[in-house]
Amino acid sequence: MVKACVCGAAGGIGQPLSLLLKLNPLVTELSLYDVVNALGVAADLSHIASPAQVTGYLPPDNGAEKALKDSDIVIIPAGVPRKPGMTRDDLFINAGICATLAQSIAKACPKAFILVISNPVNSTVPIFAEVLKKAGVYDPKRLLGVSHLDIVRASTFVASVVGKPADAAKYVVPVLGGHSGATILPLLSQSQPSIPSEILNDKEKRDALVNRIQFGGDEVVKAKDGAGSATLSMAQAGAEFAEYVLKAAFGGEKVRTVQAYIDLGADAGGAAVQKEIGADLSFFSVNIQLGPGGVEKILPVGDLDDSEKTLLEAAVKELGPSIEKGVSFQPAPPKL
Ligand SMILES: NC(=O)C1=CN([C@@H]2O[C@H](COP(=O)(O)OP(=O)(O)OC[C@H]3O[C@@H](n4cnc5c(N)ncnc54)[C@H](O)[C@@H]3O)[C@@H](O)[C@H]2O)C=CC1
Numbered sequence: 001m002v003k004a005c006v007c008g009a010a011g012g013i014g015q016p017l018s019l020l021l022k023l024n025p026l027v028t029e030l031s032l033y034d035v036v037n038a039l040g041v042a043a044d045l046s047h048i049a050s051p052a053q054v055t056g057y058l059p060p061d062n063g064a065e066k067a068l069k070d071s072d073i074v075i076i077p078a079g080v081p082r083k084p085g086m087t088r089d090d091l092f093i094n095a096g097i098c099a100t101l102a103q104s105i106a107k108a109c110p111k112a113f114i115l116v117i118s119n120p121v122n123s124t125v126p127i128f129a130e131v132l133k134k135a136g137v138y139d140p141k142r143l144l145g146v147s148h149l150d151i152v153r154a155s156t157f158v159a160s161v162v163g164k165p166a167d168a169a170k171y172v173v174p175v176l177g178g179h180s181g182a183t184i185l186p187l188l189s190q191s192q193p194s195i196p197s198e199i200l201n202d203k204e205k206r207d208a209l210v211n212r213i214q215f216g217g218d219e220v221v222k223a224k225d226g227a228g229s230a231t232l233s234m235a236q237a238g239a240e241f242a243e244y245v246l247k248a249a250f251g252g253e254k255v256r257t258v259q260a261y262i263d264l265g266a267d268a269g270g271a272a273v274q275k276e277i278g279a280d281l282s283f284f285s286v287n288i289q290l291g292p293g294g295v296e297k298i299l300p301v302g303d304l305d306d307s308e309k310t311l312l313e314a315a316v317k318e319l320g321p322s323i324e325k326g327v328s329f330q331p332a333p334p335k336l
């Protein structure tokens with residue numbers, strides 16, 4: 001029996017993400033929470049003939065805690081998306097929503113895996129960590145910032161550049177760092193299958209590819225022209241990442257190495273990563289092995305070429321203040 005809860009379930013990401021979770025045979029109970037329309041989305045999804053039993057909750061009468069009660073996994077796409085001209089850091093207005101949800105999780109399902117999609121991920125994940133620490137229930141192995149859309153984009157864009165667009169799913173390209181512009185660190189030299197040297201050694205082609213991965217979110221924001229940011233690709237990426245977590249935790253499966261934005265204190269491997277990147281950042285998107293308890297192992301960054309070393313420097317510089325902003329955020333005291 002696996003209970004999944006989506007917070008922000010009626011939104012642009014929340015609805016297709018909830019649909020994909022409803023179709024996941026590992027999920028037996030699907031709980032949908034939003035400040036609007038959660039009951040409608042739940043009624044709609046509940047007619048689909050799949051195992052998960054769906055229920056919706058709104059804020060009145062402790063709706064958040066009821067929705068979250070005893071969840072095994074909580075996926076959070078709650079909050080405002082970008083409009084053209086905004087940076088992800090401008091979405092720090094979502095800080096309060098994240099802190100409030102973290103307080104509810106601490107009470108209702110302190111052992112759940114928590115997958116944070118809400119932006120700015122570089123700051124919202126540290127906010128979750130701080131609130132959970134204060135509540136005395138923090139397990140860094142179970143808190144995962146979802147940077148998986150960057151990995152999905154990297155596969156797609158690399159396959160396209162090497163002239164094999166239909167093989168997108170076969171390209172595995174690690175993307176580390178954070179989830180915003182220069183903090184996104186695509187490791188093209190580690191791509192499997194490898195990228196031909198005539199592309200990797202062509203500065204113009206390589207820079208264009210890196211830029212597209214780092215600013216893929218902006219491409220969608222621009223195309224949607226005021227109607228929001230990536231929702232469908234994020235829902236797919238979020239559902240895929242949730243499936244990795246579920247398979248490792250409840251499916252008895254060893255899943256492939258993935259990347260997520262996590263607390264480097266989650267495992268002894270985190271200190272080794274700090275050494276590799278030459279910075280004592282407390283959060284970073286790293287290679288991880290998932291297991292029954294969440295992050296089972298933090299794996300090395302591996303060899304970087306000169307171009308990636310330069311990108312790493314820029315990523316580290318920008319990430320530090322974003323983490324600090326999240327760590328030092330003071331949430332309003334919970335309403336009595
Ligand atoms: N991590 C990533 O790679 C990505 C993150 N995002 C982020 O995901 C978030 C959601 O994006 P969209 O779904 O497009 O936005 P949206 O506006 O369509 O949906 C957000 C939903 O959150 C709900 N909400 C607001 N306050 C809430 C609260 N206190 N509790 C529960 N639900 C609440 C809203 O009612 C709405 O239904 C944004 O912050 C966006 O920037 C978007 C794409 C990729």
Ligand SMILES: O=C([O-])CC(=O)C(=O)O
Pocket residue numbers: 081082088119149216217218220221229230
């Ligand atoms: O760009 C945005 O604001 C949404 C996002 O995080 C992404 O699409 O990667």
